[in-house]
Amino acid sequence: MNDGDRKGVERKGVNVKNGDDGVSVMSGGGDGVSMKNGGDGVSVMNGGDDGVSVISGGGDGVSMKNGGDGVSVMSGGDGVSVMSGGGDGVSMKNGGDGVSVMSGGDGVSVMSGGDGVSVMSGGGDGVSVISGGGDGVSMKNGGDGVSVMSGGDGVSVMSGGGDGVVVVDNCINAKPPQPPSHLPPSLERVRKLVATSTPPSLHFYHLSLQDRQQLRMVFDKHCVKVVIHFAGLKAVGESVKRPLDYYANNLTSTITLLQVMNEVGCRVLVFSSSSTVYGPATYFPTDEDHPTGPAITNPYGRTKYFCEQVMKDVAAQDKRWSVVVLRYFNPVGAHSSGLLGDDPVTGRPVNLLPSLAHVAAGRKKVFHIFGEDWDTPDGTCIRDFMHVMDLAEGHVAALEHAHTHTGASVFNLGRGEGVSVRQMIQAFERACGCSLPCEVVCRRAGDVRRTTCSGDRAKAVLGWRPYRTLDDMCRDSWLFQVNNPHGY
Numbered sequence: 001m002n003d004g005d006r007k008g009v010e011r012k013g014v015n016v017k018n019g020d021d022g023v024s025v026m027s028g029g030g031d032g033v034s035m036k037n038g039g040d041g042v043s044v045m046n047g048g049d050d051g052v053s054v055i056s057g058g059g060d061g062v063s064m065k066n067g068g069d070g071v072s073v074m075s076g077g078d079g080v081s082v083m084s085g086g087g088d089g090v091s092m093k094n095g096g097d098g099v100s101v102m103s104g105g106d107g108v109s110v111m112s113g114g115d116g117v118s119v120m121s122g123g124g125d126g127v128s129v130i131s132g133g134g135d136g137v138s139m140k141n142g143g144d145g146v147s148v149m150s151g152g153d154g155v156s157v158m159s160g161g162g163d164g165v166v167v168v169d170n171c172i173n174a175k176p177p178q179p180p181s182h183l184p185p186s187l188e189r190v191r192k193l194v195a196t197s198t199p200p201s202l203h204f205y206h207l208s209l210q211d212r213q214q215l216r217m218v219f220d221k222h223c224v225k226v227v228i229h230f231a232g233l234k235a236v237g238e239s240v241k242r243p244l245d246y247y248a249n250n251l252t253s254t255i256t257l258l259q260v261m262n263e264v265g266c267r268v269l270v271f272s273s274s275s276t277v278y279g280p281a282t283y284f285p286t287d288e289d290h291p292t293g294p295a296i297t298n299p300y301g302r303t304k305y306f307c308e309q310v311m312k313d314v315a316a317q318d319k320r321w322s323v324v325v326l327r328y329f330n331p332v333g334a335h336s337s338g339l340l341g342d343d344p345v346t347g348r349p350v351n352l353l354p355s356l357a358h359v360a361a362g363r364k365k366v367f368h369i370f371g372e373d374w375d376t377p378d379g380t381c382i383r384d385f386m387h388v389m390d391l392a393e394g395h396v397a398a399l400e401h402a403h404t405h406t407g408a409s410v411f412n413l414g415r416g417e418g419v420s421v422r423q424m425i426q427a428f429e430r431a432c433g434c435s436l437p438c439e440v441v442c443r444r445a446g447d448v449r450r451t452t453c454s455g456d457r458a459k460a461v462l463g464w465r466p467y468r469t470l471d472d473m474c475r476d477s478w479l480f481q482v483n484n485p486h487g488y
């Protein structure tokens with residue numbers, strides 16, 4: 001049941017392509033490798049065993065793209081990573097459980113995300129690092145400086161200055177730093193990949209965004225130009241059970257981050273918000289002008305709404321601020337390399353797709369469908385699922401916007417296609433090749449019946465459009481599970 005119009009969705013990518021006078025190298029192997037390179041640069045991407053590796057150079061319609069003369073390497077942790085680097089430098093990106101995007105110019109960019117989405121974009125000669133846990137952190141860097149961003153329980157900070165990278169994360173929902181590198185395992189994967197070319201210096205701070213003193217020290221040490229804030233706790237059901245944890249973490253970290261940014265004069269921010277701020281929407285597809293706030297059905301959603309309000313007030317009071325709020329619909333999937341996927345530190349995922357993957361892998365006995373009595377064609381909830389790589393690319397576009405605009409702006413990121421929980425189960429069964437044991441249980445507290453996104457504004461203003469399919473999402477999610485049977 002596609003209740004949305006997927007106009008604007010297209011798939012222009014080429015599995016393997018080498019164009020013009022460039023060089024493309026891909027390492028990965030197995031089945032399903034996509035690589036593309038164009039222009040006169042060199043792009044390298046490395047994937048896992050039988051996974052997929054993609055590297056992209058110029059051209060159009062590739063999930064990752066690199067242009068110019070530089071070298072780009074991308075790697076991910078649990079999630080999805082997209083990196084786009086141009087110029088003469090090195091760009092690297094790593095995602096934790098979520099999505100990471102990085103774009104670098106002449107400098108070095110590294111990003112690491114926890115549960116959410118991390119985006120970093122570095123231009124000029126500087127260094128940008130973003131790292132986030134929870135809902136994700138986004139950070140961006142342009143020009144010659146450094147960008148740092150951090151989020152919620154997972155804190156991300158990026159810094160640089162010259163040729164270094166700084167990442168800050170409290171690793172609340174990701175594996176903590178491990179010896180000998182003392183980096184989180186996901187970030188270590190990135191470091192190793194980058195080390196194949198020009199190794200940037202990488203600084204990791206294991207701290208919380210709520211620690212104002214420590215966070216200020218990071219900003220003092222590194223010349224941060226842009227922050228992508230996508231850290232935060234993000235489980236709807238959990239937020240109903242632990243509201244204080246959600247308010248304390250998501251709000252305090254955001255306010256602390258804004259205070260420190262203001263103190264040091266870094267006033268460019270991209271924030272990971274959620275479709276949950278609309279509550280039960282009154283029309284579909286839902287655009288950014290739909291009312292937000294009062295109807296929200298869970299504390300998680302209210303923390304996102306409150307953070308949005310804080311940012312809008314700050315940007316209204318001081319015209320030097322540039323804030324881009326991104327309202328994600330339902331990001332799912334994993335990086336096509338099989339290296340990055342959803343791997344919560346608890347080992348017990350609560351979101352739909354990682355839960356299905358655990359059932360398919362035998363790590364969980366049965367999948368629980370939260371209610372089959374909703375007012376939908378098959379009785380299960382409808383969501384607007386979007387591949388994390390598409391989401392990551394949306395962040396790159398948002399970073400460009402943040403650099404060229406002041407004030408606060410808001411964009412939905414989603415595909416505009418409504419898919420029921422039952423339909424998603426069927427799609428995952430196609431991907432893993434087996435039928436999955438399911439049991440219908442009570443509705444989950446805090447859920448809404450349906451979400452479907454109008455992405456018209458993001459398409460018109462940011463020039464962003466998602467193009468990956470439901471099958472792409474399930475295939476990549478399953479590949480990550482197969483390649484990482486016990487996570488990190």
Ligand SMILES: CC(=O)N[C@H]1[C@@H](OP(=O)(O)OP(=O)(O)OC[C@H]2O[C@@H](n3ccc(=O)[nH]c3=O)[C@H](O)[C@@H]2O)O[C@H](CO)[C@H](O)[C@@H]1O
Binds near residue numbers: 370371421
């Ligand atoms: C409407 C809404 O608030 N959406 C937000 C929420 O997604 P959701 O809470 O919609 O994401 P989810 O993956 O937890 O659930 C998706 C759908 O699957 C159902 N389900 C999930 C797990 C399971 O074991 N069984 C089952 O039936 C669930 O009831 C829902 O209808 O959180 C996300 C971050 O995590 C994003 O911020 C979304 O924008």
